[in-house]
Structures are given as structure tokens and as C-alpha cells.
Amino acid sequence: MTIKKNILIIVIFIFTVLTLFINKLTSPRVLSTNELLINGLFLFEKPKEISDFTFISANGLKFNKSDLIGKWTLMYFGFTKCPDECPTTMYQMSKLVNVLREKNFPLEDKQWILVSIDPERDTPEQIDKYAKGFDKSFVGISNVRPMLISLATQLSVNNIMPSGDKMDDSHLDNHVNNIILLNPNGEFAGVFRPPFDISRLSLTYQSVTSS
Numbered sequence: 001m002t003i004k005k006n007i008l009i010i011v012i013f014i015f016t017v018l019t020l021f022i023n024k025l026t027s028p029r030v031l032s033t034n035e036l037l038i039n040g041l042f043l044f045e046k047p048k049e050i051s052d053f054t055f056i057s058a059n060g061l062k063f064n065k066s067d068l069i070g071k072w073t074l075m076y077f078g079f080t081k082c083p084d085e086c087p088t089t090m091y092q093m094s095k096l097v098n099v100l101r102e103k104n105f106p107l108e109d110k111q112w113i114l115v116s117i118d119p120e121r122d123t124p125e126q127i128d129k130y131a132k133g134f135d136k137s138f139v140g141i142s143n144v145r146p147m148l149i150s151l152a153t154q155l156s157v158n159n160i161m162p163s164g165d166k167m168d169d170s171h172l173d174n175h176v177n178n179i180i181l182l183n184p185n186g187e188f189a190g191v192f193r194p195p196f197d198i199s200r201l202s203l204t205y206q207s208v209t210s211s
Contacts, residue, residue: 030207040193041204047187050154055115055141058128063113063141068186071109072209075180077157079118080130085177085194087134090114092196093179094134099202107137109184110209115151116142155180155188181208 036043052065074093078086093112100107114131116122119142122130131140142148152158157176179192190208192201 030210036190036204036207039200039204040196041181041190041208042193043181043190043208044188047183047185047189048154050182050186050188051150053143053147053151055143055147055151056124057139057141058125060124063139065186067111068182068184070184071111072184073111073113073180073182074192074205075113075115075155075182077115077117077152077155077176077180079116080122080126081118089177089179089194089196090131090134090138092198092201094138095198096201096205097135097137099198100206103206105206105210112138114138114140115148116140117148117152117157119143119145119148156191 033043033045050065055063057063076086076089076093078090097107097112100110112131112135114127116127122140122142124140124142127140127142129140131138157178157180177194179196180188181190181192183189192204
């Protein structure tokens with residue numbers, strides 16, 4: 001009887017150790033601030049508050065600051081006619097989402113937003129369709145330039161008014177190709193800086209949003 005009891009205790013012990021080991025292997029590693037920076041994520045020591053805003057997505061759906069609450073948000077500023085940087089970055093973001101799905105990483109409190117920096121030409125329907133072309137979960141939003149400049153300025157994204165009556169791409173030349181990280185309190189938490197590598201992006205994103 002004693003032998004059986006000891007064997008049972010040993011089995012339980014081995015099972016517990018294996019479970020903890022497997023959990024450690026599969027759980028995202030929490031990186032230090034310096035490790036995050038080395039891997040492309042600049043995280044503020046203290047997240048920055050931003051003022052309220054209103055943007056529009058397809059079907060007249062409004063997107064406000066309240067939609068940030070309770071979710072980790074990756075926000076990218078781009079436009080549908082962007083030749084290189086935007087589609088490349090959006091593709092990397094779609095790869096990130098696919099990696100997270102494959103790992104069964106919790107996504108219920110995560111969202112991915114594309115803000116048009118060319119609202120004079122990108123309608124809410126167009127920018128949302130463009131975003132969803134990379135992943136069905138992505139949401140594209142747009143609004144008048146004063147609202148865009150207000151939000152972009154708070155998130156350290158350069159944006160200026162188009163000059164004159166002629167609409168061209170000159171006002172988009174200074175497009176900053178960063179991915180903005182907003183925390184579940186709706187605060188500006190940090191910036192993912194290019195070049196974007198899926199392994200580093202996945203590593204830093206999981207570390208921050210799972211801690």
C-alpha cells in the first residue's frame with residue numbers, strides 16, 4: 001500500500017513538473033525595456049493620455065476613444081494609394097495576427113486599426129476595404145484632416161495640410177512609418193519602429209500584451 005502511494009506521489013510530482021515546464025516554454029517571455037527597444041519597440045515609462053476623437057469606418061460606424069478602452073490596439077497611419085511602405089507594413093501586421101492565431105494567443109482584447117492620412121481621397125468605405133484586404137479583423141477609419149492632425153500629432157505621427165487647390169501626394173511625403181501601441185486604458189503606450197521583422201514584432205507584442 002505504501003509503495004503504491006509513493007508511486008502515485010512520484011507520478012503526480014513528475015506530471016506537475018512537466019506541466020510547469022511546458023507552460024514555461026509556451027508562455028511569452030516578458031522582455032525588459034532595453035530588450036524591447038533592441039527588438040524595435042520603444043515603450044514609454046509612463047503612457048501618455050490622448051484627447052477624444054471621432055473617426056468613421058464603413059457603413060457610417062463611428063470609432064471613438066471609448067473604443068480603445070479594454071483593448072490593446074495597434075494603430076497604423078497610411079492611405080490606400082500608398083505605393084510601398086503602407087502595404088508592406090500592413091502585410092507584416094497581418095502576419096503577426098496569423099502567428100498569434102496559430103499560437104492560440106488571446107485576441108479577444110486586441111484590435112488593429114488603420115487611420116487614413118489621405119482623408120480627402122480615402123472614404124471610410126475605401127480605407128476599411130483596403131484594411132480588410134490584409135486581414136478581415138482589420139478596421140479602416142477616416143475623417144476630416146483637422147481631426148486627423150489632432151490625433152496624429154498626439155501620437156507623434158507627422159501630418160500636414162495639402163498645399164493649394166491641386167491634390168497630389170506632396171503632403172504625404174513625410175509619412176512616418178511607425179506602428180502605434182495603445183493600451184487598454186486608451187493611452188499612447190509606445191511605438192513599434194521599422195524595419196518590421198515578424199519574429200521581433202511577435203516577440204515584443206506578446207511580451208507587452210500578455211504581462
